[in-house]
Amino acid sequence: MEDFCKSSLFYSDQHLCYAEILPPSEVRARIEVAVLNFLRTLISPNPSISSLPLINRRSNNRRVSHGLLTDVSSIFLSHSFCARSLMKANATKAFVRVWKVMEICIELLVHEKKVTQRELFYKLLCSSPDYFTSQLQVNKTIQDVVAFLRCSRYSLGIMASSRGALIGRLFLQEPNQEIVDCSTCGSSGHAITGDLNSLENLVIKSDARYIIVVEKHAIFQRLAEDRIFNQIPSIIITAKGYPDIATRVLLHRLTRALPDLPIFALVDWNPSGLAILCTFKFGSITMGLEAYKYACNVRWLGMRGCDLHLIPEQSFIPLKPWDLQIAQSLMSSEMLQENYREELTLMVQSGQRAEIESLHFHGYDFLGKYIATKIVQSDYI
Amino acid sequence: MSRRGSSSNPCDLLKKIKEFTRCLLEDLRRGRSPSVTLNRYRIYCTDPSGKCCCSSDLHMGKEIVSLQKECHAYRLDVLLRVLLIIQQLLQENRHGSKRDIYYMHPAVFSEQAVVDRAINDICILLECSRHNLNVVAVGKGLVMGWLKFFEAGKKFDCINSPSKAHPVPVFVEEVEGIVSVAQYILIVEKEAVFQRLADDRFCDTNNCIVITGRGYPDVPTRRFLRLLIENLCLPVYCLVDCDPYGFDILTTYRFGSMQMAYDAKFLRVPEIRWLGAFPSDSKKYGLPERCLLPLTAGDMKKAEAMLLRCYLQREAPKWRSELEMMMQRGVKFEIEALSASSISFLAEKYIPSKIQGGGYI
Amino acid sequence: MEITCSQRLCQILICSAVQRCRISDQLCRLSVVLKRCPDSDPPVIRVSISDTGIGSCLQEFQGLIYRRNHASAEKWDGMLFITTTSISDNEIFHYHLNFKESAAARRLTRLPSTTKNGLKFSGTEVSLSTWECIDDLVEGITCFFQKMLILKVPKVAVELVVERMTGSRENFLLAKDDNLLPCPMSNIECLALGFQDYVLKHGNMFDKQCPACLSRREHLKVGSGVACSSDSLASTGQLMEAVVIFRELPDASSLSCLRECSTTKVIYFQDFLPSVIPQSPLNALRSIDWENYGLTIKTYVVGESGHAVIEWENLPPSTHIDIVLHCYHKKVKIPRTWQKTQVDRNLAKKAVKLALDNLKERYKGTLLSAHAVKICSYALDLARTISNLILLSNDKEFQGECLSLLGLQPQQMGEGKEVEDCIQEKIIAVIEINDRKSRKSRNAPDFLFEAENIHEPEDEEFQGEEGVSILDL
Amino acid sequence: MEITCSQRLCQILICSAVQRCRISDQLCRLSVVLKRCPDSDPPVIRVSISDTGIGSCLQEFQGLIYRRNHASAEKWDGMLFITTTSISDNEIFHYHLNFKESAAARRLTRLPSTTKNGLKFSGTEVSLSTWECIDDLVEGITCFFQKMLILKVPKVAVELVVERMTGSRENFLLAKDDNLLPCPMSNIECLALGFQDYVLKHGNMFDKQCPACLSRREHLKVGSGVACSSDSLASTGQLMEAVVIFRELPDASSLSCLRECSTTKVIYFQDFLPSVIPQSPLNALRSIDWENYGLTIKTYVVGESGHAVIEWENLPPSTHIDIVLHCYHKKVKIPRTWQKTQVDRNLAKKAVKLALDNLKERYKGTLLSAHAVKICSYALDLARTISNLILLSNDKEFQGECLSLLGLQPQQMGEGKEVEDCIQEKIIAVIEINDRKSRKSRNAPDFLFEAENIHEPEDEEFQGEEGVSILDL
Numbered sequence A: 001m002e003d004f005c006k007s008s009l010f011y012s013d014q015h016l017c018y019a020e021i022l023p024p025s026e027v028r029a030r031i032e033v034a035v036l037n038f039l040r041t042l043i044s045p046n047p048s049i050s051s052l053p054l055i056n057r058r059s060n061n062r063r064v065s066h067g068l069l070t071d072v073s074s075i076f077l078s079h080s081f082c083a084r085s086l087m088k089a090n091a092t093k094a095f096v097r098v099w100k101v102m103e104i105c106i107e108l109l110v111h112e113k114k115v116t117q118r119e120l121f122y123k124l125l126c127s128s129p130d131y132f133t134s135q136l137q138v139n140k141t142i143q144d145v146v147a148f149l150r151c152s153r154y155s156l157g158i159m160a161s162s163r164g165a166l167i168g169r170l171f172l173q174e175p176n177q178e179i180v181d182c183s184t185c186g187s188s189g190h191a192i193t194g195d196l197n198s199l200e201n202l203v204i205k206s207d208a209r210y211i212i213v214v215e216k217h218a219i220f221q222r223l224a225e226d227r228i229f230n231q232i233p234s235i236i237i238t239a240k241g242y243p244d245i246a247t248r249v250l251l252h253r254l255t256r257a258l259p260d261l262p263i264f265a266l267v268d269w270n271p272s273g274l275a276i277l278c279t280f281k282f283g284s285i286t287m288g289l290e291a292y293k294y295a296c297n298v299r300w301l302g303m304r305g306c307d308l309h310l311i312p313e314q315s316f317i318p319l320k321p322w323d324l325q326i327a328q329s330l331m332s333s334e335m336l337q338e339n340y341r342e343e344l345t346l347m348v349q350s351g352q353r354a355e356i357e358s359l360h361f362h363g364y365d366f367l368g369k370y371i372a373t374k375i376v377q378s379d380y381i
Numbered sequence B: 001m002s003r004r005g006s007s008s009n010p011c012d013l014l015k016k017i018k019e020f021t022r023c024l025l026e027d028l029r030r031g032r033s034p035s036v037t038l039n040r041y042r043i044y045c046t047d048p049s050g051k052c053c054c055s056s057d058l059h060m061g062k063e064i065v066s067l068q069k070e071c072h073a074y075r076l077d078v079l080l081r082v083l084l085i086i087q088q089l090l091q092e093n094r095h096g097s098k099r100d101i102y103y104m105h106p107a108v109f110s111e112q113a114v115v116d117r118a119i120n121d122i123c124i125l126l127e128c129s130r131h132n133l134n135v136v137a138v139g140k141g142l143v144m145g146w147l148k149f150f151e152a153g154k155k156f157d158c159i160n161s162p163s164k165a166h167p168v169p170v171f172v173e174e175v176e177g178i179v180s181v182a183q184y185i186l187i188v189e190k191e192a193v194f195q196r197l198a199d200d201r202f203c204d205t206n207n208c209i210v211i212t213g214r215g216y217p218d219v220p221t222r223r224f225l226r227l228l229i230e231n232l233c234l235p236v237y238c239l240v241d242c243d244p245y246g247f248d249i250l251t252t253y254r255f256g257s258m259q260m261a262y263d264a265k266f267l268r269v270p271e272i273r274w275l276g277a278f279p280s281d282s283k284k285y286g287l288p289e290r291c292l293l294p295l296t297a298g299d300m301k302k303a304e305a306m307l308l309r310c311y312l313q314r315e316a317p318k319w320r321s322e323l324e325m326m327m328q329r330g331v332k333f334e335i336e337a338l339s340a341s342s343i344s345f346l347a348e349k350y351i352p353s354k355i356q357g358g359g360y361i
Numbered sequence C, D: 001m002e003i004t005c006s007q008r009l010c011q012i013l014i015c016s017a018v019q020r021c022r023i024s025d026q027l028c029r030l031s032v033v034l035k036r037c038p039d040s041d042p043p044v045i046r047v048s049i050s051d052t053g054i055g056s057c058l059q060e061f062q063g064l065i066y067r068r069n070h071a072s073a074e075k076w077d078g079m080l081f082i083t084t085t086s087i088s089d090n091e092i093f094h095y096h097l098n099f100k101e102s103a104a105a106r107r108l109t110r111l112p113s114t115t116k117n118g119l120k121f122s123g124t125e126v127s128l129s130t131w132e133c134i135d136d137l138v139e140g141i142t143c144f145f146q147k148m149l150i151l152k153v154p155k156v157a158v159e160l161v162v163e164r165m166t167g168s169r170e171n172f173l174l175a176k177d178d179n180l181l182p183c184p185m186s187n188i189e190c191l192a193l194g195f196q197d198y199v200l201k202h203g204n205m206f207d208k209q210c211p212a213c214l215s216r217r218e219h220l221k222v223g224s225g226v227a228c229s230s231d232s233l234a235s236t237g238q239l240m241e242a243v244v245i246f247r248e249l250p251d252a253s254s255l256s257c258l259r260e261c262s263t264t265k266v267i268y269f270q271d272f273l274p275s276v277i278p279q280s281p282l283n284a285l286r287s288i289d290w291e292n293y294g295l296t297i298k299t300y301v302v303g304e305s306g307h308a309v310i311e312w313e314n315l316p317p318s319t320h321i322d323i324v325l326h327c328y329h330k331k332v333k334i335p336r337t338w339q340k341t342q343v344d345r346n347l348a349k350k351a352v353k354l355a356l357d358n359l360k361e362r363y364k365g366t367l368l369s370a371h372a373v374k375i376c377s378y379a380l381d382l383a384r385t386i387s388n389l390i391l392l393s394n395d396k397e398f399q400g401e402c403l404s405l406l407g408l409q410p411q412q413m414g415e416g417k418e419v420e421d422c423i424q425e426k427i428i429a430v431i432e433i434n435d436r437k438s439r440k441s442r443n444a445p446d447f448l449f450e451a452e453n454i455h456e457p458e459d460e461e462f463q464g465e466e467g468v469s470i471l472d473l
C-alpha cells in the first residue's frame, strides 16, 4: 500500500484533486495498479475487498482558487472522497460497474480505440445486462472511473466530440501534418478536433492581437464572412453554446502559446450567456475533473448593460424561468466577481434578455464596429 | 447550380422584389387589398395509387395571402419584414442566417419557424432557392474522405488526412475544383457513427467520402451532397438508425423535405441507396435482444403516416416494405447497437460487406 | 308614470289625429287644449284634441267602443264629443259617445250638424271632460309628445295649450319652424332628423344639463335603414325604419356623460305610436351579428317598461349608441281594432343592419368589424415595412416610381414618414372597404389559404437525438 | 396420539430413572419391561421400570403423591411398588404407594426389606399394573424413547422388553454400541450426535422410506451452542443447549423429500425430558435476527401439541433445517415438585445464535447473511472482470505479478478460468469472513487510499447528482 501511494500515480496535492489527459499507457498503468492493489488486499493476512475512493464531486468539495499572480481563477475539487464499496448494501452494483467500465477501457486502451458513450452503453448492455440498463448508469460510472483513476474521460478511450470552430490569424500544425492557415477557412471555420492529445501537441503560430470567444455559431459565421480578423487582428473561436472540453483545451493551449493575447467574450445579454462565459473563464466540475486546468482569463466584452441603448425595444424578450434558475445558480457562486454580479443583477431586475443578433438592427456590419470600438475603448470587464 | 438561369442572381432578385413592391402599391392605389399569390408545392401526398403527380415538381394550386384574414395579415407582415431584410442582404451582398433574421424582430416573429416559413414563401414568390436570397444556415454537416475542393478560393483538403472531419462548406455555390478518387459516398445519420468511422480510420482503408448531416440534414449538407454527386457521379449509400426517424431522415435525403418542396428538385438525391440498418439486420448480425427497443406509440404513428407517402409506393416500394417490416416486428435499434459485440464491426465488416455484396436497396 | 285611463285615451286620440293629418296632403295642425272649467268642484278639465287633417271616418271611435277598460274609468264622465268634417262635406257633424253605457248599448249618437257656410275645410275635434289633476295630464301628454317628436311626422305642427284660468294660455311644444321643412322629406329622413334632435337633447331631458354633452350635430354619426316587407300580398305593406346614432364625445378625457355610455335603450314606434317593443324585433336585435360591426353585447335585457336595453362590451369610453325602430304600414291605416300588428322578424334585423351598414359607409373607420380592427392593427407595420422597402432600396428610379404611384411628390421622400402614412392610410381604406363587403364574399371557402398542417421536423433546427443538453459532455 | 395417565406416569418414572442413572458414575442400564399377566381379564400389564443408577431418594415419588390426576386413573389399580437400594445400603427396601387413597392420606408404605447378601450394588425398580392395551403402551413408550434417544444421555443404556406371552421376549430400542462411546463426551456433544442420528433417520420415522433422503452423516452441517445462565446465584445454574442441523440433499434435482422442506419443528427438552416448548424460548427463537444468517421466517406458529413450527421463506429446495433445544440445570436435580422451571429468555436466544454461528464457522458458505449472499452473487462477475483486466493487459510483468499474488503458476494464466476461479474464491472467502464478523466491525471503513475526508458515497439511485445547483460554478 505504501508503494502504491509512493508511486504517485494517483497524485494529489494538498488541496487539489484533478484528472489529467494521459497517454493510454499511463491510464493502463493506473488501472493495473488498481488491480494489483485489489489483489494484494484480497490476499493479505487480514483480507478484505478494497473500496474505491472517488473524488467527491459534490458542491461541498468544490473550491475556488483565485490566482495571486495571474488573473486566472478556477474551480476545482478538493481532497474529499467518497468510497464505492462492494460491501455497501445498495451500492454493490455501482462498485462492480466501475470495474466493468475499467475492463472495457483497458480493452480500448490496448487497441488504442475510442468509443462514444452510446457505444459503450450498448457494449455494456450486451456484456453485463445485470449491471447496466440505462445510458445514465453508464455516464455516471464513467464519472466514477474518472474520479477514481483521476484521468480525463478522453484518456479512458471515450470520444470527446467537439462542436467548436475557430477562424482568424492563426497557423496550426499537428505533428507530421500540413500547416493549416485558419484565415483561409470557409465561413464555417476550422473544426476543432475532439482529439485532446493532438490539441496538446499543436504547433501554434499567430500574429493576432486578440482572441475573441463568441457564444454563437451564427455570430461566428457573421464575423467569419466579414473577415473581421482582417480589421481586428484576432482569432475567433466558438463552442456553439456551452463549451465542450476540446474547445476549452484549445483555447487554453492558445493562451499558453500566445500568453500576451487578451481574450474577449461576446455573449448574449442573458444569464446563459454569462454562464457560458464563466465556463470558459473558470471551468465547470461537470465537465470533468480536468476542467479547472483550462481556466482562461476571459474578459467580458459584450453584451453588457452599457450596450442596451443599442438594442431596439422590440428585441427584448422577457426572461424565462430557466433564465432565472441559471441566474440564481450564478449568483450563489462565490466565483462571480463583483462587476459581473452587478451585470447579472441588472438582467434579473430588468426581467428581460437580448441576443447579440439584435445588434444587426444597425446593419450587418455593425457588429464588427461594435467589437472594434469596445476593444479600442478598453470597454470590457 | 444556377440552373434557374439568370432569374436568381442578386440583381434579378432585387428587380423581382421591386416589382413585387410596385404591385403592392398598385393594388393599394386601386383600393384593392394587397395580395401575394404563392404557388404550392409538395413532394408527396397520401394517394395510395401513387398515380399522383407529386414527383413532377410542378406546383399544386396557389395560395393567396391578402388582408382578408388576420392570420394572413400577420403572414404578410412577417413576409414583408423578412423581404426587407433580404433586400438589404442582397443589396449589401452579405449573408445572414435564419437565426440572424429571427433576432431582428424576435417579438414579432415569436418563433424561428415563422421566419422559416416566410423565407420559404419568399423563395416561392421569387422563384429561387434559399441561398440565392443570401440566407444561409449555420452548417452542421461534416465530411471526410478522399476529397479536395475549394470554397471561394479556400482550400479544403480532406485527402491529406482522410479520417479527419471537416465542416461542410456553407457557401456551396462557391465550391469549385472538386477532386476525388473515392469510389462511393457514404451518408451516415449521426455524428456518433461518423466519429466511429473516423476513429476506425475507415476512409484510410476504403476509398470513399463520408458525410453526416447530424440528424435531419440541413440545406448546405444536401446541396453539397448534390454537388458532389453531379461532379463525381459516384454511388451514394445511406446508413441510418433502424427506427422511424432514421427512415424519415433517409427519405429526406432522397426525396427532400415538405417545407422545402418548392426546391426539392435541387435538394433531393434520387440516386441514394439504403445501406442499413434494416429490420432484418438484427437477426442477420445476431443483435442481442437487449439492444432492441420496442417501437413507441409515437414511433408507430410516425411510421404509419410515412407509409402513406405516395413516393414510397411509386419509387421505393422496397423501402416501404422494410418500413412495414419494422412495424410488424415492433422493434427498433440504433446503428451503435451493431458495434456492441465488436467496436469496429461497422467499419470492418458491416459496411464493406454490404457494399460489396449489394446488400442495399 | 302610471298612465291612467283618460291619459291612455288621450294618447290614442292624439294618434288618430296624427293619422288623419298624415293622410291629408296639406300641412296640418294638431292642437291639444287642456282647459280648466272655472266653477266646478272637483275641478273639471276639458280636453280638446283638434286637428286639421281629413275628417274622421268615425271607425276609429267605433273601435274604441269595445275597449272595456276605458269605460270603467272613474275620473272621467265617459262622454266623448266628436266634431268632424271632411273637405267634401257641406256641414260639420257632431257626435257623442257615452262610455258609461254598457258596451253592447254603446252607440255613436249623432247630434245636429252645423253648416260650413260653403267654406272648404276639414278637421276633427274630439273633446272630453276629466277630473284628473291638470299637471298630471300635462306631464303625460308632454312625455308622449316628446317621443312623438322623434318621428317628426311631416307636415304636422303639434301644439299643446293649457288654460289653467280663463284667459291664461300656456303653449307648450309648439312644433318649431325647422321641423316644418319646406322640401318634402321621407319618413325615414324625418325619423333620422328627429332622433338626432332627441340624442342631442340628451334623450329630451331638458331639465338636466349634462356637462360632458356639448355635442353638436356634427359629432353624431347617423345611419339609417328601411326594410320593406317582402310579402307583396300584404295589402298595406309593412315597413321597418331603423336609425342608429353613434356619438363620441369630442373630449373623452375627464368629463363623463350623465347617461350611462355603455348601454343603449332601444326606442320603438309602431304605426307612429310610441310603443313597447314586441317580441319579434326584440329577437331580431339580439340575432344581429354585432361582432361584424366591432360590437359585443354584454347583456341584453328587456326592462320593466318593455324597453330593450343592450349593454355593450368594450365600447370605447364616452361613446354612445342610440337606436330607434319604427314599424308602420306603407298605406296609412286608421287602426280599427287596436290590435297588435304582427311584425315581421326579419324586417327589424334587416333595417338595423342596413342602418349599421349605412353608418359604416358614411363614416370611415366606424363600426369596423372586430376582424377588420385586428387586421388594421397590422396596417402600421405593413406600411412601415413597405415604405422601408422603397426607401432603403438603392434604386432611385424605383423610388420615384413608387412615389408617383402613391401620388406623392419627390420631395416628400426624405422623411419617410409621409410615405409610411400614405401607405397606412391606403391600407386602412382597403381594409374598411373589404369590411363593408358582405359577409358572404368574405366567408367564401378559401381552402387555398389553409396551409395543410405538415408536421415534419424543421430540418435544420431539429434538435433530435443529437440535441445538446447544456451540461452534457 | 393421546397420552393416557398411566403412560404419562411411565414417562415420569422413566425420567426419574434417567436422572438416577446420570447421577451415578457408572455405566447404567435402564430397562422397561412390559409383561402381560396371562390369566387376567381384562388383561393386566405389569410395567416394570428398573435402573442401575443410584438408589431412589424417594422424594420423587413424594412429589407424585400430590398430583391428583394420577389417582383418578381408571385403567390402573393405583398401586405403585418401589424396590430400591443405594450402594451404601445393606438391604433392599420395598415400598408401596396407593393412589386410590385420597391425596391427603396418601403415604409411602414401607414393606419388609430384603438383604443384599453383602453385595455392593445400587438400583431401583418401580412397577405398576395397568389394563391398558399393550400396543398403545409400547407405542407411547417407544415414541418417548425415540425423543429421549436424541439426548443420548451418556452412560445409560436403555432397553424396552415386552413379554406378550410368558417366555416370548421382544427387545426394542436397545441402545446401540456406538452410543456407548468409551471416551467421555459432554452433554452437548451427545445431544449433537443424537440429533444427527434423529435427522438421518428422518425424524425417527423408521417405517417410512424416503426416496430423497439418502443422507449420510457427511451431508449434515451441524452447529451447536451452550449458553449458561449468567445468574451465579441460581444454585443449580441453568444451561441451554442448542443444536442446529442444516441438511442439503446431495441431489436436489428430481426427488423431493417426504418431509416438508421449508418448515422446521423445534424439538425441546427440559431437564432431559421431552417437553412442550415454554413461552420464553419461543419468543427468543422468534427474536433472532435470522436475516443475519440468510434466513427469513415466513410464518412462526406454535402447533397444537405445543411445538414451535417455523416456516422459512426462500429456503433453497431440498434444504432442511432442524433445531433442538435442551434446557437443564448444571447440577443434576431430581425434580421434586414437577413444577415448571422458569427458563431464561436470553439463554435460548444465545444458545441458538451460538449454534448458528458455530455452524457458519464450521461450514464455509453456509448461513451467509442475506446481505452477504447478495454480495456473493456479484463475486463471479467481479472476479471475471478483474481476471479480464489481468488477461487483457498486454503487460507481461503485470500479469506475472498478479499470478504470483494469487499463488498461481505462470502456465495457469492461459485459460483465465483458473485466475477467475481463484479470485472468486478469495472474494467469497472475504465476504464470508466479513459476514461472520459482528455487524459493528463489518461497517468499519477500510480505505486503501489515503483520504482525509471520507463521505458516504451518494446513493446508488441518487438522481441528478449535481442536484442543487444547475451550474457548478
Ligand SMILES: [Mg+2]
Pocket (backbone or CB within 6 Å): A215, A268, A270, A272, A273
Ligand atoms: Mg444564448
Ligand SMILES: [Mg+2]
Pocket (backbone or CB within 6 Å): B189, B241, B243, B245, B246, C465
Ligand atoms: Mg436516430
